[in-house]
């Protein structure tokens with residue numbers, strides 16, 4: 001089992017309708033290739049975790065990273081995992097805060113994950129951001 005976590009920036013903020021479309025297509029495609037994960041949107045920032053069989057995760061990530069709707073894709077983690085963290089979701093979705101672009105990357109990530117409702121999930125992402133702080137601080 002493999003996992004990739006990345007952040008990116010939308011070229012233009014996605015409308016509710018556009019976001020719903022991205023989620024619909026993501027869930028359909030991911031279900032087909034056994035990929036699960038979570039997408040957090042905060043203003044123009046995306047934070048997404050993808051997990052599943054390594055080849056499927058890489059192929060999905062490659063496709064996503066070529067999507068012209070976002071840019072500045074930065075991988076925060078690319079590693080094997082013992083078990084899934086988001087087994088229930090072909091692609092879960094959470095709304096984060098609208099993080100200002102003048103903040104450091106770490107501050108932005110903290111802002112994005114702060115409003116996540118599920119405490120376990122929030123702790124997971126918070127731990128993640130903390131452990132990668134030195135690499136991701138802008």
Ligand SMILES: Cc1cc2nc3c(=O)[nH]c(=O)nc-3n(C[C@H](O)[C@H](O)[C@H](O)COP(=O)(O)O)c2cc1C
Nearest residue numbers: 022025026027029030046060063064067069070091
């Ligand atoms: C922030 C973001 C996250 C996305 N996440 C996924 C995803 O998890 N799975 C997926 O298949 N496509 C995802 N997409 C869409 C892909 O970039 C691409 O448009 C889509 O996979 C093409 O699918 P299709 O060839 O079936 O139309 C995402 C796009 C964006 C902008």
